[in-house]
Amino acid sequence: MENKTHIVILGLLNEQPLSGYDIKKLIDLRFRFFWNESYGQIYPQLKKLEKAGLIKADNKEESGRSKQRYMITSDGREVLQQWLGMSPEKESVRIELLLKMYFTDQRSSSLLTDYIDTFQASHSQDLILLNLFKRELESIPDPHHNHQNIISVIEFGIKTNQAYLDWCSETITNLEKNDEQK
Amino acid sequence: MENKTHIVILGLLNEQPLSGYDIKKLIDLRFRFFWNESYGQIYPQLKKLEKAGLIKADNKEESGRSKQRYMITSDGREVLQQWLGMSPEKESVRIELLLKMYFTDQRSSSLLTDYIDTFQASHSQDLILLNLFKRELESIPDPHHNHQNIISVIEFGIKTNQAYLDWCSETITNLEKNDEQK
DNA sequence: GGGACCATGTAAATAGTTACATGATTAA
DNA sequence: TTAATCATGTAACTATTTACATGGTCCC
Numbered sequence: 001m002e003n004k005t006h007i008v009i010l011g012l013l014n015e016q017p018l019s020g021y022d023i024k025k026l027i028d029l030r031f032r033f034f035w036n037e038s039y040g041q042i043y044p045q046l047k048k049l050e051k052a053g054l055i056k057a058d059n060k061e062e063s064g065r066s067k068q069r070y071m072i073t074s075d076g077r078e079v080l081q082q083w084l085g086m087s088p089e090k091e092s093v094r095i096e097l098l099l100k101m102y103f104t105d106q107r108s109s110s111l112l113t114d115y116i117d118t119f120q121a122s123h124s125q126d127l128i129l130l131n132l133f134k135r136e137l138e139s140i141p142d143p144h145h146n147h148q149n150i151i152s153v154i155e156f157g158i159k160t161n162q163a164y165l166d167w168c169s170e171t172i173t174n175l176e177k178n179d180e181q182k
Numbered sequence: 183m184e185n186k187t188h189i190v191i192l193g194l195l196n197e198q199p200l201s202g203y204d205i206k207k208l209i210d211l212r213f214r215f216f217w218n219e220s221y222g223q224i225y226p227q228l229k230k231l232e233k234a235g236l237i238k239a240d241n242k243e244e245s246g247r248s249k250q251r252y253m254i255t256s257d258g259r260e261v262l263q264q265w266l267g268m269s270p271e272k273e274s275v276r277i278e279l280l281l282k283m284y285f286t287d288q289r290s291s292s293l294l295t296d297y298i299d300t301f302q303a304s305h306s307q308d309l310i311l312l313n314l315f316k317r318e319l320e321s322i323p324d325p326h327h328n329h330q331n332i333i334s335v336i337e338f339g340i341k342t343n344q345a346y347l348d349w350c351s352e353t354i355t356n357l358e359k360n361d362e363q364k
Numbered sequence: 365g366g367g368a369c370c371a372t373g374t375a376a377a378t379a380g381t382t383a384c385a386t387g388a389t390t391a392a
Numbered sequence: 393t394t395a396a397t398c399a400t401g402t403a404a405c406t407a408t409t410t411a412c413a414t415g416g417t418c419c420c
Contacts, residue, residue, distance in 0.1 A: 001409060003379060004278070011285035021399050031284075034277040038381060043401055066388075067399065084286055088278035088297055090304070095216040096186070096270035098335045102213075103193035104266055106327040115270055122272070145288040148360060152353045153280045156346075163345035164338075171334050178330060184381095185407060203371050220409060225373055248416075249371065 001089070005041045006049055010080040013072040015144050017058050020046050020068070030133070033126055033157040046070060054079055109175050116175075120168040127161040130154050187223045188231055192262040195254040197326050199240050202228050202250070212315070215308055215339040228252060236261055291357050298357075302350040309343040312336050 008031075012023055020042050027037050046068075049055045054076035058069040072080075097119055104112055134154045137147060190213075194205055202224050209219050231237045236258035240251040254262070279301055286294055316336045319329060 001379075004281070005379090007285075008281065011281065014285065019399075020401085031281075034275055034280045036274065036276075039401075040381060040383095040403095041379080047401095080285065084282055085293060087300065088282055091275070091277040091279065092218065093216055093273070093275050094218075095273040095338075097273065098216045098338060099186070099190065099193065099213075100266055100270055101331050102328070102335050103189075103196065103262065104328060104331055106324075106330055108266075109331070111267060112331070118269065142288075146284070146286060148288055148356065149283050149286055149291070149294070152349075152356065153284050155352070156277075156280060156349050159345040159349045160342055163341040167334075167338050167341045170337070174330065174334065187407090201371075202373085221373075222375095222409060222411095223407080229373095 003041075003045075005037055005045045006054075007080065007083050008035065008037060009042065009045055009049060009070075010054065010072055010076050010083075013055055013070055014077065014080055017069045017071045019070070022069075029129075033130070033161065034153075049076070106178065109178065113172060113175050116168050116172055120165060120172075123161045123164045123168075127158065127165065130157045130161065134158070185223075185227075187219055187227045188236075189262065189265050190217065190219060191224065191227055191231060191252075192236065192254055192258050192265075195237055195252055196259060196262055199251045199253045201252070204251075211311075215312070215343065216335075231258070288360065291360065295354060295357050298350050298354055302347060302354075305343045305346045305350075309340065309347065312339045312343065316340070 008027065009023060012018055012026055018026070020039070024037065024039055024042055027035060046055070050057060050070070052075075053073060055070045055072055058071050097115055100115060101112055134151060137151055137154070142148075190209060191205060194200055194208055200208070202221070206219065206221055206224055209217060228237070232239060232252070234257075235255060237252045237254055240253050279297055282297060283294055316333060319333055319336070324330075
């Protein structure tokens with residue numbers, strides 16, 4: 001593993017100038033189903049990237065609010081392009097729900113149903129959001145020549161979330177069936 | 183976040199005595215699609231858990247090989263049960279492939295196809311393994327009263343990997359279509 | 365004899381979260 | 393006026409990886 005916060009920052013700044021706060025919000029909103037970053041990583045990285053000349057602060061005073069926007073530099077673009085050319089590392093996934101399920105005795109499964117309900121609710125929301133983004137993207141022009149790729153990424157989210165939800169229904173049914181037998 | 187290595191260890195030892203090495207292999211084999219741990223976490227945790235009395239070393243000399251097996255204690259079981267009673271934290275997922283895709287310009291997508299091919303190959307393998315485990319489990323008795331839950335966990339893996347593969351075919355087709363248009 | 369794998373471990377470095385501090389603005 | 397949210401940051405802690413060291417066994 002190797003820190004990728006700087007890449008996410010460069011990637012996002014490659015499309016538009018953003019503040020640290022904006023970056024965090026964007027990641028939470030658009031990347032939530034496949035990535036996450038915390039402020040504790042973003043702000044220090046912004047400083048480092050600026051020092052390294054890969055981004056630069058854009059000191060436009062705007063509506064009195066103190067907001068530090070950054071723009072990518074051509075050096076930054078180069079670093080980003082280079083990273084895009086390297087094979088992706090194996091993805092990492094950690095699903096505590098499955099760990100609990102794996103270790104739970106059949107005879108005490110009422111808790112599991114609650115956990116799955118929560119999981120289901122959360123991913124239903126994700127699915128709704130993803131469908132919204134997709135429709136939105138399909139209806140506007142493509143200034144960065146990556147619309148189709150972004151839509152593909154969103155479709156990944158839609159497909160996996162759909163799979164999650166299918167599993168939830170199925171599994172809840174199974175658990176109930178099991179309860180009745182007892 | 184909070185370290186869960188100790189829980190994975192307790193959960194696995196709850197079914198049978200295992201060495202650190204065994205634990206690592208089991209996680210890599212059975213949990214690969216939703217969890218991972220490294221030796222650097224497992225061995226130190228084993229020491230800590232032993233000191234805390236949640237597991238105990240089982241010094242059976244076996245076939246001359248120096249292998250340190252551990253067994254869970256009743257205190258350990260209690261800690262495990264307590265953890266099972268707490269709501270799972272939000273799962274964490276990091277898929278570099280999607281990050282690359284999101285940031286890649288439409289016009290340079292031949293690399294993407296390679297990345298997706300690799301992803302596809304890896305998850306085809308996972309799917310084969312998962313189907314194998316499922317059949318295996320369905321054919322043997324259930325000594326720990328959690329067979330059905332384990333099968334559900336495996337079905338989660340089957341469904342999501344299937345979704346991954348569907349996405350791969352679709353997306354590769356899209357990229358090719360796009361290439362032809364250029 | 366050598367390669368693959370069994371087996372245990374540690375140190376150093378890095379990654380990542382969390383909790384806290386601070387203050388402005390907006391809208392009810 | 394108060395709660396929410398905008399906005400930036402840091403320090404302390406915790407989690408996690410990686411690279412290394414060491415030695416045994418099994419089988420060709």
